[in-house]
Amino acid sequence: MRPHHHPPSTSSSVPHAFAAGDWRAIHGLMPYLLAFKGRVFFALSCLVLAKVANVGVPLLRKEIIDRLEPGKGALMVPVALVLAYGALRFSTTLFNELRDGVFAKVTQRAIRSIALSVFQHLHALNLRFHLERHTGGLSRDIERGTRGIESLLRFTLFSIFPTLVEMAMVAGILAWKYDLWFALITLVTLGVYIALTVVITEWRTHFRRRMNELDSKANARAIDSLINYETVKYFGNEAWEAQRYDQNLARWEEAAVKSQTSLALLNGIQSLVIGVGAVALMLRATAGVSAGRLTVGDLVLINALLLQLYMPLNFLGVVYREIKQSLADMDRLFRLLTVETEIRDCPDARPLQVGAGVVRFEAVDFAYDERRAILHQVDFEIPAGHKVAVVGSSGAGKSTLSRLLFRFYDVQQGRILIDGQDIRQVTQQSLRAAIGIVPQDTVLFNDTIYANIAYGQPDAAREEVLRCAQAAVSGKLAALYFPE
Template identity: 55%
Template sequence: MRRSGEALPSSHAAGGQAPAPAGERSDWATLRRLFPYLWQYKWRVLAALAFMVGAKVANVGVPVLLKNLVDTMTPKPDMAQALLIVPIGLLLAYGLLRFSTSLFSELRELIFAKATEGTARQIALEVFRHLHSLSLRFHLERQTGGMTRDIERGTRGVHSLISMSLYSIVPTIIELVLVLTILGVKFDAFFVWITVAALVLYILFTVTVTEWRTQFRKTMNELDSVAQSRAVDSLLNYETVKYFNNEDFEAGRYDASLDRYRKAAIKSQRTLSMLNTGQQALIAVSLVLMLWRATSGVVDGRMTLGDLVMVNAFMIQLYIPLNFLGVIYREIKQSLTDLDKMFVLMEKEREVRDSPDAQPLAGADATVRFDDVSFAYEPARPILKHVSFEIPAGKTVAVVGPSGSGKSTLARLLYRFYDVQQGRITIGGEDIREVTQSSVRHAIGIVPQDTVLFNDTVEYNIAYGRPGATRDEVEAAARAARIHDFIAATPKGYDTTVGERGLKLSGGEKQRVAIARTLLKNPPIVIFDEATSALDSANERAIQSELKSAAQDKTTLVIAHRLSTVVDAHEILVLESGVIVERGTHAQLLAKQGRYAQMWALQKSEAAPLM
């Protein structure tokens, strides 16, 4: 609804509550923010932890059982009878432990799946709801592609964070404690110290290098969001690109973004290779030391062959998950970063919010009043200056004036997309800042100048005015808006898809769908913001009677450029530079021979050659 002369809203606008840039949130703070969502499923969390411990106990028991099996099979005197019986029992126990490891792991994932999916769903839904609650100022400044990518990555980050921590980090820690306990109790402390030293060095190296690499990952994400935003913005403005033959220009901009992303990705891969090489070197050295110590023990008679097999199996079980520690740690860090971005969206301050004790609009009286209203998107450029007028219940007031005079700002303020900085707006005597926004918007219907439709069917877009309306009600609204015959003539009728932002329809068809949508809503207050601007003269005259009928007994605010559409208004306001310079009926304003009369004469002379 913005005219070319109106100022775009700014985050530094007077009266705005644009939040200050938030400080960098720590990973622990992000985890604390996530914890309440998970704790709603506390019994599933505890059950999953119990199954996880069971899986690790069974997993650690496998090398111990393998040691006993090897020792049992080692030839000894008087063991001919045992050779036939003991291995069978050990083999069965070995198979049972292997199966138990997998069984407990699957049970853990099965139990915890509902918690993971439920948490991701709840956070995504809260972000979605919060974004809809933010002011128009935020949505005019946002980059849709980048924001949707942040939400997508944040939702995926919930899954990754839970998966990596609960299924990789925590089980590895449990297994490490069990293995170190067994090594310390059964053998000398040398095995424990080698393992601990290797793990400490491994973790320090991994964390240090991964922290250093985080900057490259962040750069990749930022460049990815930029590329996505440019691609989405270009595709949304497909027609504009075609009008100016700028396909190559758009492809060049997109390619430049992709090239910057490519360079960042190569740098990230180079550092990843360095990380993986260092990790493998540390693992190889520690494995050699452990096996050298175990082999020496076997040669010296301090250890059996089974002990050697057990130590080797323990090391393999420990180092295989550690092998992925760099990847896991990086993914956890990335998930925390992505999740934090989504939490930042959730914490965006709402510029327009309901007061704690706000009650729904009473609705008995639909009289609208602007009382000494002043407003500016930016302090340096006021849009409305001490505007006062009243629309009595069931009457029609029209506002006319040049572009940039503040006409559409009146509609935005009435809808409470912004709060006034001086004065007040009332409906039925109630200040709209003291009642709920939902009740205010429920009482108002609008036909905007720039109609944007959902990429869905015609029926869906008309029924959006009152979700749940029947097909008969939708058709009745379409007939009243003079678009039913057009819809019925299409191959799919009301099931016709209108395309992205309704681009498959002409401007006039989109506007008539918007009129039908508002007629279906049937609110007590109606705003027509240049409601016939996209219609030709014949259709405008045809639909004018329908608009008049739709406004019957409703409190109506008409914002118009064509004066011919407002001649029947009970009062006409002439707005210039945010100030009402004239007011009265059509006849009264013509008789004054002032600004309105000049505008009327100018429009009559422009229309004369076409008649």
């Protein structure tokens, strides 16, 4: 069983708005967004215009109510205001849709570019990294990370930032049209609401991160078991595998229950804060109407602004949690890009010049673990055109020789030469392109037989691929598959 490497935890017992990993994720994302500065600026402009129109809707509704009184021209003025009211409502939707449409390319291109960068980087990493990581857990980290990019951009641009813009506008309107008490009550309510939401959500975050870790473990356990399906069947260990998988799921279930119950607590506290703030504002507004300082339209306006502002705040806890989770997922993704490969081309590496094809191992020492040497002072030569069989017990280093020749690892002592060229002085791409191999384990990609045969040279002509296929079969099989 291969060892499973776990990245260091990013959780903390101390509440904090943004951890180092969060800033690392944001910093990693910024270059991909700045590649579309024009689109980002236009999307933000549409966002602000949509909020201006949205706040203007209750203002016009107030004017319509206040002007609905008997008298000359009483019909024409409300009609004009109603038309303006409809135009503002349409403008809100129009600018929101423009924002979504313009920013869609930014989001999807960022996801595409980052996913490609991670994919290329993983292929550039050395074999040791892949042997020490479960493919299932790694694929889940990549999947969650790319999904986290979309979630972060959606919640930040389409939820948090619009709410902040609207909060500033509403507070300004209340202070300008009425008095500072309305604005003060609103800001205090929002401040308490946001502070409690951040603190409680931060406390809840470690439950969610624990869920993710256990989810990755369970997924890795399942994929590892299914990949080794035949081995499981050989030993009749289906029940044992199911038990191990269920143990991982049970730990995930415990963390999920804690996460859900803490969410219920958060929602209850949020509702209490919003309710107290709304009651305080409405009491002051109704007192103003009773005293004649405010009109019925003013009461409707204040109530509408409250509803308009508090409705998105009802989801602030969820949004904040999703943003934090997206940042955590993105951090795991971007940390993959920081993993250094052990095998690099030297600065002056040149393409391998293949001549006769003489392979020589000179006094080679190698160990996967420094505590146990695999090869010691290995020295031999394979002349051009010759065949060499390497015989030995399991673990003696037979497969290691081919891995060193392909430069999946570097030797600790000595050197490996091809036609007199040290393979550490040539490019890895040219080295591997010059060597043909039939692996001891038959590996097939989930693709057509044709694609698997052509994999060694994807740009090969169809006739070449068919000749290879015909050469691989004989007799009745050849007549069956290639009747012509």
